[in-house]
Structures are given as structure tokens and as C-alpha cells.
Amino acid sequence: MSMSHEDYAYDQYMSDLYEEHGKEAVEEFTGERLRSYYSQNKLLAKPAFDFLSEAKKQNELNPTIGLLFAVIAMEVGLKATLLKPIVHGLVHDESSASLITDLTVSHTGMDRYRTLLLHILKEHGGVDLNTFKRAKSDKTLWEELKEMQKIRNSIMHRADKASKESADLALDVASEILKKIFPEIITRMGFHLHDGYRICANWECKYKGST
Numbered sequence: 001m002s003m004s005h006e007d008y009a010y011d012q013y014m015s016d017l018y019e020e021h022g023k024e025a026v027e028e029f030t031g032e033r034l035r036s037y038y039s040q041n042k043l044l045a046k047p048a049f050d051f052l053s054e055a056k057k058q059n060e061l062n063p064t065i066g067l068l069f070a071v072i073a074m075e076v077g078l079k080a081t082l083l084k085p086i087v088h089g090l091v092h093d094e095s096s097a098s099l100i101t102d103l104t105v106s107h108t109g110m111d112r113y114r115t116l117l118l119h120i121l122k123e124h125g126g127v128d129l130n131t132f133k134r135a136k137s138d139k140t141l142w143e144e145l146k147e148m149q150k151i152r153n154s155i156m157h158r159a160d161k162a163s164k165e166s167a168d169l170a171l172d173v174a175s176e177i178l179k180k181i182f183p184e185i186i187t188r189m190g191f192h193l194h195d196g197y198r199i200c201a202n203w204e205c206k207y208k209g210s211t
């Protein structure tokens with residue numbers, strides 16, 4: 001596959017950033033930066049959660065729409081709840097952080113940067129997305145995500161339809177990210193969630209028993 005000029009420019013940009021941040025990034029990155037991002041962005045998971053709820057409804061009515069909503073939930077969920085908080089600890093301006101996060105998930109040339117982010121996620125968040133598999137799956141979550149993106153693309157570009165099976169799988173993958181991995185990291189940071197998505201740093205809640 002040939003690269004467009006734009007792709008090349010992105011790759012060069014990412015490569016420079018990697019040189020700039022990669023070497024010491026892992027050593028310098030602190031869990032406190034991650035905690036502070038989560039505590040300042042308490043509703044970061046809500047948009048993805050809303051799409052996940054809608055995907056669940058749509059799956060029964062129209063698997064193609066269900067799959068599209070689930071892929072949005074998984075991509076946005078992965079980016080907003082796991083990757084962007086880390087990128088923000090590395091790159092301090094908002095627009096660069098958003099760009100890097102988007103490219104890490106969508107752009108094939110991003111493997112090196114992705115490796116760095118996933119390494120930090122493993123160190124501080126306790127989840128290794130290079131090897132993480134859902135309980136019932138023999139593929140990694142990242143492989144499943146890539147497969148779902150391919151189906152999404154075939155719907156978008158060739159007007160293909162999704163099977164109920166694919167739509168259910170997409171829903172499971174999105175749920176794994178938002179309802180298992182994300183809550184585990186939030187717990188690890190010393191926070192808890194309300195309504196499944198709202199980050200709360202008030203330790204008193206736990207003892208009052210409100211959830």
C-alpha cells in the first residue's frame with residue numbers, strides 16, 4: 001500500500017515525537033499524572049458509554065447499525081479512557097494529545113508509538129493490551145478491535161451488512177473495554193465509578209455504600 005504525502009508527514013511527525021518523548025517517557029511517566037488526568041476529566045467515559053447502550057438496543061433491531069455503534073464505543077472508549085490519559089502525561093497540549101491518540105488507534109504506521117503507550121498502560125494501569133484476551137476469546141482484544149474496524153470499513157465503503165454474530169462480538173469487545181478494563185484502572189488509581197462511567201474521587205462514598 002502506497003503512502004500519501006499526508007501519511008508520510010504524519011509518520012515523520014510521530015517519529016519526531018517518539019524520539020523526543022520515547023526515550024525517557026517510560027521512566028519519567030508517573031502514576032500521579034494519570035491520576036490527575038482522571039480526576040480532572042470525570043466524565044471522560046460518558047460519550048463511549050452512551051454509544052455502548054445504544055449499540056445494545058440496535059443489535060436486536062439492526063445488527064449493521066448495532067455494529068457501527070459498538071465500534072464507535074470501542075474506539076472512543078479505548079482512546080478516551082485508556083490512551084488519551086497517558087498521552088496527556090507525555091504531551092501537554094490538547095491538540096497534539098488528541099492527534100496522537102487518534103492516530104494510535106486508526107493509523108497502521110503507529111506501531112512504535114502504540115508500543116510505548118501500551119507499555120506505560122501496563123506499568124501504571126496494570127493491563128497489557130498487547131496480550132490481553134477476553135475470557136472466551138483465543139484472540140487478543142487488539143486483534144478483535146482490528147477485525148471489527150475492518151467490518152465497519154466494509155459497511156462504510158461497500159455498503160455491506162453486518163451479521164448478528166459480528167454485531168454481538170463488537171458489543172462484547174466494547175463492553176470489555178468500558179465495563180471491565182476501564183473500571184479496573186479506575187480502582188487501581190484509588191477512585192471509583194458511579195452509574196458505571198462517572199469517576200469519583202470522594203473516598204467517603206465507599207463507606208456510605210452509595211454507588
Ligand SMILES: [Zn+2]
Nearest residue numbers: 200201202205
Ligand atoms: Zn463516589
